[in-house]
Amino acid sequence: MTEFRNFIAGSWSEGASQSPNINPSDTRDVIGTAARASRAEAEAAVEAAHAAAPLWAASTPQQRFDVLDRIGTEILERREELGRLLSREEGKILAEGSGEVMRAGQIFKFFAGEALRQTGDVLASVRPGVTVDVRREPVGVVALITPWNFPIAIPAWKIAPALAYGNTVVLKPAELVPGSAHALAEIISRSGLPAGAFNLVGGKGSDIGPVLTSHPKVKAVSFTGSVPTGRGIARACAENLKKVQLEMGGKNPMVVLDDADLDIAVAASLNGAFFSTGQRCTASSRLIVTEGIHDRFVARMTEALKKLVVGDALDPATQIGPVVDERQLAQDLDYVDIARGEGGKVAFGGERLNREKPGFYMAPALITETTPGMRINREEVFGPVASVIRVKDYDEALAVANDCEFGLSSGICTTSLKYASDFKAKAQAGMVMVNLPTAGVDYHVPFGGTKGSSFGPREQGRYAAEFYTTVKTAYTQP
Numbered sequence: 001m002t003e004f005r006n007f008i009a010g011s012w013s014e015g016a017s018q019s020p021n022i023n024p025s026d027t028r029d030v031i032g033t034a035a036r037a038s039r040a041e042a043e044a045a046v047e048a049a050h051a052a053a054p055l056w057a058a059s060t061p062q063q064r065f066d067v068l069d070r071i072g073t074e075i076l077e078r079r080e081e082l083g084r085l086l087s088r089e090e091g092k093i094l095a096e097g098s099g100e101v102m103r104a105g106q107i108f109k110f111f112a113g114e115a116l117r118q119t120g121d122v123l124a125s126v127r128p129g130v131t132v133d134v135r136r137e138p139v140g141v142v143a144l145i146t147p148w149n150f151p152i153a154i155p156a157w158k159i160a161p162a163l164a165y166g167n168t169v170v171l172k173p174a175e176l177v178p179g180s181a182h183a184l185a186e187i188i189s190r191s192g193l194p195a196g197a198f199n200l201v202g203g204k205g206s207d208i209g210p211v212l213t214s215h216p217k218v219k220a221v222s223f224t225g226s227v228p229t230g231r232g233i234a235r236a237c238a239e240n241l242k243k244v245q246l247e248m249g250g251k252n253p254m255v256v257l258d259d260a261d262l263d264i265a266v267a268a269s270l271n272g273a274f275f276s277t278g279q280r281c282t283a284s285s286r287l288i289v290t291e292g293i294h295d296r297f298v299a300r301m302t303e304a305l306k307k308l309v310v311g312d313a314l315d316p317a318t319q320i321g322p323v324v325d326e327r328q329l330a331q332d333l334d335y336v337d338i339a340r341g342e343g344g345k346v347a348f349g350g351e352r353l354n355r356e357k358p359g360f361y362m363a364p365a366l367i368t369e370t371t372p373g374m375r376i377n378r379e380e381v382f383g384p385v386a387s388v389i390r391v392k393d394y395d396e397a398l399a400v401a402n403d404c405e406f407g408l409s410s411g412i413c414t415t416s417l418k419y420a421s422d423f424k425a426k427a428q429a430g431m432v433m434v435n436l437p438t439a440g441v442d443y444h445v446p447f448g449g450t451k452g453s454s455f456g457p458r459e460q461g462r463y464a465a466e467f468y469t470t471v472k473t474a475y476t477q478p
């Protein structure tokens with residue numbers, strides 16, 4: 001049985017107890033056992049990161065480049081193998097699993113380059129003979145708390161900038177997906193990073209999370225996950241005066257206008273709403289469609305859904321893998337019932353499916369005849385469930401798209417430059433997509449949302465420096 005262990009101060013440990021890592025495509029398949037760290041071990045990980053901080057902060061850009069580049073190279077070389085492990089433990093299909101691994105490798109390569117490109121400013125002082133320089137320094141120990149839906153890419157896009165800018169790390173991955181985090185930690189352990197600069201602690205977030213968010217030696221916390229957990233982390237960080245960065249939910253709109261190319265609109269909506277089993281914070285869960293194209297759009301979406309193959313994530317023929325676990329499946333099915341109860345019509349899917357292997361399979365659900373005020377259009381489902389809202393015209397579509405507590409990603413399908421330009425300016429979201437799915441982003445540009453979706457500086461791209469560095473202003477009179 002494979003053991004997914006903790007990694008603290010350069011040593012591997014079994015944890016205080018273990019939990020099984022179950023394949024959601026086949027619940028008889030136990031992938032391994034995962035270490036659950038005790039609170040004392042979580043504290044030891046913080047102490048190790050604190051002890052390693054001065055050494056790694058003093059590393060040269062070349063040393064940081066070499067470490068991150070090596071990590072990226074090994075991830076890319078092992079793309080298929082790691083992708084398979086990821087698909088086996090999370091349930092996304094093989095192409096998505098290896099695609100995510102590739103993204104993780106590219107992120108490490110990108111931040112290897114950023115380590116070399118760190119900049120500062122030199123300014124003339126307002127006082128004669130004085131110069132001012134503004135430089136970026138590491139924050140110190142950062143705690144990274146990550147969800148199950150991107151088991152390697154999200155850890156990568158937090159760890160890589162943290163290390164590139166000279167910080168040391170304690171990673172707490174989601175308990176549902178310990179294998180990918182363990183594989184990443186093994187790769188990092190061979191990269192030449194000093195012992196203690198990267199630490200991995202497994203276990204339940206509600207148990208060891210508070211150790212990380214309240215420990216005085218943790219200077220910053222970066223979190224991706226649910227809104228209630230994120231808000232709790234923000235409160236703990238405020239209490240302890242830590243920097244905090246939160247990426248949380250979405251209820252992302254995809255607007256389809258009468259003038260849209262129907263093929264593009266259907267392809268983008270299908271991908272955005274249902275790929276990765278809809279388990280993306282950027283998923284297009286609200287399809288806002290103008291009345292001239294509405295019926296044709298719904299008919300084409302329904303046809304396309306009928307053809308989607310739902311099944312074992314490890315079967316190359318599968319297009320939609322299982323839901324991640326029983327609890328998430330129950331939530332997804334509940335929302336289909338809620339939508340039905342609110343007057344929505346289930347145009348396709350929405351039921352649990354039986355397959356040869358016991359797993360958490362669900363037929364992707366398309367719900368029509370919904371209105372903006374319904375719960376199905378206001379609350380994040382986080383599964384293969386999308387609803388259609390019929391609107392009169394572009395102005396109403398924009399108003400409905402923005403009438404939401406979240407603001408992560410917002411899409412529009414149109415052939416009109418006028419509407420596309422207006423939407424890019426007025427969509428209340430951190431990311432706007434024209435004729436593209438709301439989900440599936442580049443790795444080298446900022447990622448994050450507005451309103452209730454995100455809090456704190458952006459992740460990814462060079463904007464990540466805002467969170468992972470602190471600015472020092474130095475005045476010199478020769």
Ligand SMILES: NC(=O)C1=CN([C@@H]2O[C@H](COP(=O)(O)OP(=O)(O)OC[C@H]3O[C@@H](n4cnc5c(N)ncnc54)[C@H](OP(=O)(O)O)[C@@H]3O)[C@@H](O)[C@H]2O)C=CC1
Nearest residue numbers: 146147173174175204205206209210225226229248281382
């Ligand atoms: N925005 C996004 O990308 C995601 C959103 N979600 C949303 O959240 C819902 C529930 O999913 P769930 O996995 O429970 O999400 P959570 O927000 O609970 O989990 C995200 C991470 O936070 C950890 N965590 C949980 N409680 C605490 C705490 N008190 N302090 C510190 N860390 C903590 C979790 O640990 P552990 O799980 O190991 O206990 C996990 O590593 C989903 O249905 C979906 O709506 C979920 C995943 C990603």
Ligand SMILES: O=C(O)CCC(=O)C(=O)O
Nearest residue numbers: 279280281282439440441
């Ligand atoms: O859509 C993407 O590419 C990223 C989505 C994401 O980060 C998430 O769901 O947590």
